Amino acid sequence: MIASLVALVLLFSLPQKGSSDSPTDMQQRAHQAAERHRQAAIRINDLAAQVQSEADAEAMVHEIAALFSKEMPPAWLASGINQRVAKAEYQSARDPANRIPEQRIVEVWNQYVREIGAPEETFVTTDEIHNMRDAERTIAVHLWARGHQTIWMMPNIYAAGANDKVADGCRAVETIRVIYDLDRFPQNLRSARDRVRRGVLVSEQVNRPVIDSTPKRRAGVVSAHLDDNPVRSAESRYFQEHGSLAYDQLLKRLFDELFPAE
Secondary structure, three states: HHHHHHOOOOOOOOOOOOOOHHHHHHHHHHHHHHHHHHHHHHHHHHHOOOOOOOOEEEHHHHHHHHHHHOOOHHHHHHHHHHHHHHHHHHHHHHOOOHHHEHHHHHHHHHHHHOOOOHHHHOOHHHHHHHHHHHHHHHHHHHHOOOOHHHHHHHHHHOOOOOOOOOOOOOOOHHHHHHHHHHHHHHHHHHHHHHHHHOOOOOHHOOOOOOOEEEEOOHHHHHHHHOOOOOOHHHHHHHHHHHHHHHHHHHHHHHHHOOOOOO
16 A cells, blocks of 8 residues: 555656656556665665764765755755764764754744744644654554555664663654654644544554554545645745745754754
């Protein structure tokens, strides 16, 4: 199911070469693109499991930046920022004391949505962030082992504690993943918010059917409900009212708060 949806998304993102392309040719290109995505995810996941140096972290960040080069804002792709993320990834992977606290992510994200004028529903709490991370890591561990190897299902990017559940702090790349999810996939936050209200952690429900159903809901929403995103709507308004320079400056300022320069 997930592999088919990834292939479909990649198919629609491919350059169109004209009406002479047959459905078979298009399907073949989609499968090739999906396989490239899978191999990149495997490389990144392997690198995440064995970050021994800043060079290892830089290779990992480079792979991720290449995959998302068309989606991420220019400010997040500047070489200096990539290097800072790589350094933070190395430090947070090697020493738990250097992980990015969930509270810092909450503060930076809430400041961001406040400044762009997003509605109250987009604000987050540490409990919601932790619950969302718990769900995504649990799902990633189970589905990766079953062959669902995509950029969204890499278990090794998460900071785990001694009990093999997500720690209270994040690794650097995981932090970017959390921010990206909050920005692009509001349904993940809504699901986490509902679980917090019910006192449910997905990691404690691993033997129940919910594990198999959650990724399917997410994958479907990604392709069908992008318009139902209050953050993206607020970003669009902010961009139109303040311009690209102001928006880039906002991103840079918040990035500096998330990953302080030494």
